Amino acid sequence: MELDTTRPFPRWQGLRAGISRATLDGPGYQRVLHGVVIAAGVPITPRVRAQGALACFFAHAFASHATAARVWGVPIETGPGEHVTVPVAGERLRRDGVTCHVRADASAVVVDGVRVSSLPDLFVELAGDVPLVELVVLGDWMVRRKGITPARLIGACRSAPGVAGRLARRAAAYVRTGVDSPMETRLRMLLVLAGLPEPRVNVTIRDVDGEPVRRFDLSWPEGKVIVEYDGRHHVEREEQWEVDLARREEIDDHGWRILVVVARGIYRDPGSTVDRVWRLLRARGVPDVPSRPSQAWRPHFPGHASYL
Known part of the structure; x- marks a missing residue:
């Protein structure tokens, strides 16, 4: 043989x-x-x-949950262990290190030579293991990088049962198009969960002649407010950093206010970020800003150093 x-x-x-x-x-x-x-x-x-997890199963089994997420290369952390889904209970096997699921209506695709969950199904599968904000990060990534529409994610979640199904539907409602990075999603979710008006994503700012000046992460055009996530890559690339500063000065000349948030403002001190943005939106007269931010963001952004 x-x-x-x-x-x-x-x-x-x-x-x-x-x-x-x-x-x-x-x-x-x-x-x-x-x-x-x-x-x-x-x-x-x-x-x-x-492939190892699937080695003992019939050919129509496929890798799912965290295993499929790792094959797809999703931008969020996944739990340990491997996962396989089979269509009928009679094909379920007990194997050390492998959790076997049964789902008759699941769909699979081939990625890098491995049968794995389709992306809409994966979104629902991970709702049982991934917190709300990270599930929205996953959805935004699927839309931006893989061409999945928010409507497809909402449709995939519609009949999902239990607590995981409810979380999937809630997360799918927050998924947006055109989000460039996971940190943008986390920043947006921090602000939205704090009850602030939802910002527009990656709006292009133009000068008086209509020429594009720059596209910014999150903005409230009605108050000319911009909030940007700024990662270490800007610091490490000095030339790009200088270009960004020049563009920000040019935007300021047109009456826009820019507030920059770094990783610390999301992971270590999210409360300060919420307060800074809330104060700026109030000062600039952005509609529907609450008299005080909601505290509903706190369970999702504990603000501990261990989360770095």
Whole structure:
């Protein structure tokens, strides 16, 4: 029996192919999961672990939940362990390190040679494991980077049951188009959960002649207010930093106010960020700004150093 040892395979297949137990246990092979090995020297990537998780299942099983998320390369942290979904309970298997789910109506696609959950299904699957803000980060990423529409995510969540289904539907309602980065999403969600008017995403600012000057992360055009997330990449690229400063000065000349938020203002001191933005919106006369910010953001942004 010919066996491709550069792909994960169950030990029993190796034995059937004529590889001895001593050889399988020797330095020529490495463990992927319990009972599943691969040739030594092959990097154990998320793709390889997904293949290993599927190695003992029938062909129409697929990697799902956190396993599928890692294969897709989603921009959020996922929990440990591998996940496989099968269409009927009779195909469910017990395997160490693998959680098996049963879902008859799930859809799968092939990514990097591995059958995985489709993105709308993955959004719903992760609602049971991922907090609200990170689920919105995932949705914004799917829309911006993978061409999924917010309407498709809302549709996928419509009949999802239980607490996870409710969280998925709530998160899908916050997903927006054109969001450039996960930190933009986190900043926007901090402000929205604080009860502030929702900003417009990535509006292009133009000069008096109608020429585009710059596109900013979050803005309230009615008050000429801009809030931007500023990451370390600006500091590390001095030339880009200088260009950004010049553009900000030009925007200021046209009556706009710019407030810059860094990672500390989201992870370590979110309350200060909420207060700064709230005060600026009030000062600039932006409609529907509350008399005080809501405290509903607090469970989602604890503001501890351990969250960095």
